[in-house]
Amino acid sequence: xxxxxxxxxxxxxxxxGSVTAVSGIDLAVPPSAFVALLGPSxxxxxxxxxxxxxxxxxxxxxVFIRGQDMAGTPPYxxxxxxxxxxxxxxxxxxxxxNVAYGLRQARPRLSSRxxxxxxxxxxxxxxxxxxxxxxxxxxxxGQQQRVALARALVNKPAVLLLDEPLAALDKKLRTDMxxxxxNLQREIGxxxxxxxxxxxxxxxxxxxxxxxxxGRIVQLGQPSEIYDEPADLFVADxxxxxxxxxxxxxxxxxxxxxxxxxxxxxxxxxxxxxxQQGEAVSVSLRPESLSLGAPESGPFKxxxxxxxxxxxxxxxxxxxxxxxxxxxxxxxLIGHGNLFKPGEPVAIGFASGTPLAFPETKNNGTNxxxxxxxxxxx
Amino acid sequence: MHGSRLRKNLLxxxxxxxxxxxxxxxxxxxxxxxxxxxxxxxxxxxxxQAAFTLAQYANLPARATAFWNTMVLAPVGALACLLVAYPxxxxxxxQAPQRWRLILLALVVIxxxxxxxxxxxxxxxxxxxRGIPALLAYIGFxxxxxxxxxxxxxxxIVYGYLPLMIxxxxxxxxxxDRRLLEASADLGATPISTFLGVTLxxxxxxxxxxxxxxxxxxxxxxxxxxxxxxxxxxxxxxxxVDLFLQSRNWPFGSAIAITLVLVSVVVLIAANRISTRVSxxxxxxxx
Numbered sequence: 129x130x131x132x133x134x135x136x137x138x139x140x141x142x143x144x145g146s147v148t149a150v151s152g153i154d155l156a157v158p159p160s161a162f163v164a165l166l167g168p169s170x171x172x173x174x175x176x177x178x179x180x181x182x183x184x185x186x187x188x189x190x191v192f193i194r195g196q197d198m199a200g201t202p203p204y205x206x207x208x209x210x211x212x213x214x215x216x217x218x219x220x221x222x223x224x225x226n227v228a229y230g231l232r233q234a235r236p237r238l239s240s241r242x243x244x245x246x247x248x249x250x251x252x253x254x255x256x257x258x259x260x261x262x263x264x265x266x267x268x269x270g271q272q273q274r275v276a277l278a279r280a281l282v283n284k285p286a287v288l289l290l291d292e293p294l295a296a297l298d299k300k301l302r303t304d305m306x307x308x309x310x311n312l313q314r315e316i317g318x319x320x321x322x323x324x325x326x327x328x329x330x331x332x333x334x335x336x337x338x339x340x341x342x343g344r345i346v347q348l349g350q351p352s353e354i355y356d357e358p359a360d361l362f363v364a365d366x367x368x369x370x371x372x373x374x375x376x377x378x379x380x381x382x383x384x385x386x387x388x389x390x391x392x393x394x395x396x397x398x399x400x401x402x403x404q405q406g407e408a409v410s411v412s413l414r415p416e417s418l419s420l421g422a423p424e425s426g427p428f429k430x431x432x433x434x435x436x437x438x439x440x441x442x443x444x445x446x447x448x449x450x451x452x453x454x455x456x457x458x459x460x461l462i463g464h465g466n467l468f469k470p471g472e473p474v475a476i477g478f479a480s481g482t483p484l485a486f487p488e489t490k491n492n493g494t495n496x497x498x499x500x501x502x503x504x505x506x
Numbered sequence: 507m508h509g510s511r512l513r514k515n516l517l518x519x520x521x522x523x524x525x526x527x528x529x530x531x532x533x534x535x536x537x538x539x540x541x542x543x544x545x546x547x548x549x550x551x552x553x554x555q556a557a558f559t560l561a562q563y564a565n566l567p568a569r570a571t572a573f574w575n576t577m578v579l580a581p582v583g584a585l586a587c588l589l590v591a592y593p594x595x596x597x598x599x600x601q602a603p604q605r606w607r608l609i610l611l612a613l614v615v616i617x618x619x620x621x622x623x624x625x626x627x628x629x630x631x632x633x634x635x636r637g638i639p640a641l642l643a644y645i646g647f648x649x650x651x652x653x654x655x656x657x658x659x660x661x662x663i664v665y666g667y668l669p670l671m672i673x674x675x676x677x678x679x680x681x682x683d684r685r686l687l688e689a690s691a692d693l694g695a696t697p698i699s700t701f702l703g704v705t706l707x708x709x710x711x712x713x714x715x716x717x718x719x720x721x722x723x724x725x726x727x728x729x730x731x732x733x734x735x736x737x738x739x740x741x742x743x744x745x746x747v748d749l750f751l752q753s754r755n756w757p758f759g760s761a762i763a764i765t766l767v768l769v770s771v772v773v774l775i776a777a778n779r780i781s782t783r784v785s786x787x788x789x790x791x792x793x
Contacts, residue, residue: 181688181692182691182692183688183691202691203688203691203692204691204692204693204694208692209692209693210688210689210692212685212688212692214685216683216685216686216688216689217689218689218690218704219708220704220707220784229690229693229695229703230693230694233693233694233695233696233699234694279693280692280693283693283694
């Protein structure tokens with residue numbers, strides 16, 4: 129038995145004049161999920177979020193919240209709340225009045241004692257107890273972010289919408305907030321829908337990632353699926369770092385294809401769709417799936433050009449004759465001094481996983497297949 | 507090091523010098539003169555005679571009617587202006603299509619290109635015996651008097667000062683972050699609550715700027731009450747003209763002028779206080 133989805137899109141299209149921002153989206157978000165809408169700017173993710181909030185109306189299709197068709201329902205009658213980009217806190221109200229704003233709109237009216245106590249609880253939840261009488265402009269970015277969270281959550285929404293909530297914070301604070309948001313979501317148990325262009329943020333926080341491009345859903349899945357089994361070239365390239373090598377299909381062995389790369393090397397790769405003999409493909413190689421070794425050992429030989437030291441690991445940009453620059457990631461074992469130096473010759477092999485091959489042309493069948501009707505059932 | 511500071515001071519002097527000189531010669535010195543006159547006596551042949559007496563201030567009630575008219579019509583006029591201006595400013599800032607906005611704003615300002623005197627004369631004709639009353643008589647309403655009534659003065663005031671009210675309100679509404687309105691709706695506020703709780707409060711600095719601007723100008727208004735009030739609706743401005751130019755009682759005129767300035771300052775401070783308290787804004791627009 130499947131529960132009623134918290135959010136459901138059925139054939140939703142949004143056009144602005146002649147521009148189609150979102151086209152034919154079908155999506156069902158199960159209760160109590162943390163879902164990220166991930167994509168480059170202009171991919172339609174924010175438009176989707178705004179259609180849930182009621183700030184935009186779909187040109188076609190329907191949006192359901194907990195099984196209710198939201199057509200014609202204004203934002204102030206929807207059981208969802210939003211954390212806006214840059215927070216949109218009311219500058220003329222202090223922290224407590226910002227948080228209590230939604231409670232004051234409730235009809236029948238809540239008693240002022242209840243308003244005060246619930247606002248206090250919400251501030252406590254975001255660890256801002258005692259900040260009630262502060263002015264908004266006296267708060268740091270991280271504190272404003274938390275006020276925005278408290279202001280949205282105090283109304284006990286069915287779904288919390290987050291529009292790039294961490295974009296304005298510095299890196300350290302962002303990591304802290306990622307953990308805090310995850311904890312909050314688990315604690316409260318309501319659905320969070322996060323919009324972000326930051327793939328790291330999407331992968332690290334959410335249960336499900338919905339990758340969007342050009343107004344369509346390209347792939348929907350758990351973070352590990354998105355990373356390990358990208359549906360197409362766009363996802364492989366957009367999510368995480370990867371090396372994309374051009375080649376042609378040289379043959380098939382079982383489920384794998386043999387790809388001849390530009391320099392003549394033939395490697396085995398997995399595939400997403402049927403590939404024709406001689407078809408131009410791109411092969412995705414994650415940097416961490418490459419291993420570096422002594423010059424004579426691997427299929428590729430190259431020269432280290434740059435080393436990016438990352439503490440526990442190091443990334444190397446390695447120039448390979450006939451192929452280009454490959455990015456490889458290697459563990460940095462403390463005390464072993466096994467760091468390669470720029471200028472040093474190395475061999476590159478495959479440490480783990482098999483490369484993935486995608487058709488070179490972008491407008492292939494993959495897009496249409498995935499976005500038809502994707503449902504995630506937890 | 508020393509040279510650069512000298513150059514900086516010189517630059518400051520050059521930037522501020524002309525305005526300072528202008529204000530000292532044409533505002534500060536005359537103001538001091540008026541303050542001195544106000545504690546003096548009227549010379550037998552008119553004008554000023556040195557003395558130190560508060561008699562002129564004690565005599566202020568003699569012009570109570572002018573004060574009363576001004577104190578009533580100035581705020582009422584500013585309020586009437588506000589009620590007409592706010593919806594216009596709201597439409598211009600939040601509703602009007604972007605490409606029409608500049609044209610519509612220009613239309614608001616264009617009347618300023620013609621002298622207020624001419625436009626007020628036009629109103630004299632429109633409200634006078636051969637204007638609207640004649641039209642009303644034609645459809646059966648005899649003996650309607652419009653000109654030379656407080657209503658006519660109010661109408662003239664609203665007409666004349668409307669742009670001064672619209673512009674500051676427009677500026678503060680235009681600056682309003684639209685996402686605040688969405689946030690308010692998102693939190694369950696109906697459009698009316700959003701207007702009262704967010705839009706109106708955040709546009710208050712503009713409202714107060716417009717209100718005090720119009721109010722202060724109205725406190726010294728002379729032209730409109732003279733032409734449309736026909737001397738019957740006597741303002742402080744008219745009293746001042748009368749005292750300085752006709753009866754040549756400079757000290758009494760000066761006392762009235764000083765009182766007027768003090769009232770204006772009080773109005774300005776009060777307006778500022780209110781708008782900073784309600785909107786929490788630390789800025790003051792235009793003035």
